[in-house]
Amino acid sequence: MNQKLKIVILSRGPSLYSTRSLLRAGRERGHHISVMDHMNCDLVIDSKKPQVWYYGRNCSDIDAVIPRIGASVTAHGAAVIRQFELMNCFTTLNSEALLLTRNKLSCLQVLSGNGIDIPKTILPSTRSMAYRFLDQLKRPPYVIKVVSGTHGSGVLKADSKTSALHLLDTFSQLREMVIAQEYIEESSGKDLRIIVVGDRVVAAMERKSNTGDFRSNLHLGGSASLIKISDEERDIAIKSVHLMGLKVAGVDMLRSHRGPLVLEVNASPGLEGIEKTTGVDIAAHIIALAENHQNVSHE
Template sequence: MKIWILAKKKTFDSFENRRFQEEAKRTGVELQMVAPEEFDIIVTKEGRKSILHNGNPVDLPDCLIPRMGAGTTYFALAVIRHLERLGVFVLNSSQSIETAKDKLATLQILAANNVPIPKTMLAKFPLNIDFVEKEFMYPLIIKTVSGSYGKGVFLCENRAQLEDIADLIEISKDPKINVIIQEFVTSSKGKDIRVFVVGGRAIGAMLRTAREGKFKANFSAGGTVALFNLNPPVEWLAVELAKLVGLDVAGIDILFDGNGYKVCEVNSSPGFEGFERATGLNVPQEIYNYIRVRLEGSL
């Protein structure tokens, strides 16, 4: 079984990619790390399609695993789409990655399907603070529409903080920065649940807890992790969300909301260092096993 992992070159040696390489070596998977900029795509009106790697024709893999998540560029998406159209099994699809990297688009899909989510508003600038205060109570959350590992997420506890962040965003004048304002779910302050879904199955979950005095529970932001025993509501939410967004592999973040739960966001290329530490599960093995099942009969 031949697999490519599509990632930024600077992340080739990340924990996750090292784990994929270790498990590939252990199980006999032929694995190659590739970066988007190494490819050239040719499409002609006659319908001939080709893809070159480092300027040369290349034998295509059985499967492509994109590992760029919210950092997936237009060019990277084009490479993923091209390989899909050449018949390569892609995990996850270009469409699901594009949807998942847009937090507002994901929430719109969930709301349309009656999935519980925090109240959310797309911000426009200059920000009408009075209008925001009519719709939301402090504290509230400000997020960039695209982001991961807890980056681009801010807690505003009062009007002065909201004004300062709004001024900073407006001064940047970056048209690519889109921001959402979100209800702060107080019962989940400093903690959340990360569920890992592979092939329509929740393989496990962990409880993430923020450092003292912080509100971001991400392991990458210094939070602690522990095993969370999956219960039916959490498992259903995670699996349903992955299905609605079209993701075969997903990290689903779920908030505590009183006696229930709300979905925070979805990740198409979730990190799993903390997850493996908390659960003892072998994530690359789970993903490789799923790929073998999907490709059964074609290898």
Template sequence: MLNLKILLLSRKFEIHSSRRLVEEGVSRGHTMLLWDPEWPLARLKIQPDIIIPRLGSYQFSKAVKVLAAMERQVLARFNPPLPCLINPSQNYTVARNKWFTYVALTEAGIASPPSYLITRYDETFPPLEFPMIVKKLESSKGEGVFLAHSTKEVAEIFAKTGDEELLLQEYFPEAFGTDIRAFVIGDQIKAVMKRTAQPGEFRSNLALGATGEPCELQPSESELILKTVRTLGLQVSGVDLLRTRKGSLVLEANPCPGLEGIEKYNQQNLASSIIQYAEELYGKHKTSR
């Protein structure tokens, strides 16, 4: 059995997904090191074999810079210079930004809800009808996502978010409060669930009280999901689909998908699957040296 040194870049052990990964890594005989992005990298004295970043919305810009520094500077101190890395910083940055993601998917011909970037508020909007979805570019768990019914409400959202850039997105009433989350590891879709929001809520995030249930994908949806992760260069991700009158559309691909809900509703040990994938990645990496 392999005994790898796996570094989990995460704020704290108490986060459910981080704890699950540590538990499964230890159970498979590995040495697990949880490294807080707040800690000075000069203190990192152990050469990890695998790095698994778990970077949420909290101080994301700072955390992804730490990940990039690990790739660029810290790991260069070690020999061999670079361990296996799941979701590199550049790909992480694109996937965490809703506008960057939309541009990448559009260029790849992947169907997504029509979206527009607005950098300042005025009453001249792109060709979208109200209501429309308004999103902060970097957010998760449904935070920073709004349903606007008028230009006045968009102005209020701008004021509330500090006049930062926002994404305007077409609203599909037929999908109100529901979407599909597919959990992808490598080139395999490991679990799928349909999420349903609480009554009256349009956001289907489990963190906001939504419920989940196992769900089957159409072959075309599976192809869409796998093309999305290949386009964004993600090895572990949660891809969200919206089933609409225009067909299935990709909303986003989360490079730090939560484990708690989807493991619960699908009765699958996805944390163990991630560790197994890391083992396979290490094996391929070692062979190629």
């Protein structure tokens, strides 16, 4: 029988579906689980006794932390996670892995450097270099992405080299780091979202745009359906998550003529769309991950 755990969800949105689903799953499995706004955590950084305090309460008795960190507060969230790590508290999301995956360019570099196929990508240093290297992405259109964007924001399609250069110039003036990628025509408007927990895939869905947009994000009005993935897609998803140093993640993947291509690895994937689409209780799998760690550490 599993030991009852004291679990904390780090979240700024206690009413959000993902947070509520984790709360439900934790309570159904008999654990003491609560939500903490990580922006209200106080940290005592000390070589002998690192501490986290929350509204005057010392959090030294926490068994497991499940971070749900929004993109706008990534650095602060990572600092709080790191503090729990220094206290030898189990976390379902490593602080360094969070920082890595929030940068699209760094994520793609690690994946491609370890043999994971991705859409060909360039980070040009100047306009003249952009003009030169766009030719390596084959013919237009091109996909232009802000490195720090989420939920499909900061992702644009350029239908010509002139349009791509204009977008790159505009973002450069805004001091945004921007990459350009080849456009995978055969998968336009659709992709796969695959959820990995621990060492296995627990759910997968296909997302499709309903508006003619080349982006398929549910936040942009897309729809989703249950899908069976191949053994190759499963293995690539698991390898990608492990390369990022993650225990729980969503992998976004395209089906192309040359095989599966990984777009990105999301360290804090939303649960609503995929739980409702697949009927899989992903939150329960995440709670079980914390349980399994506790059981192993006490053996």
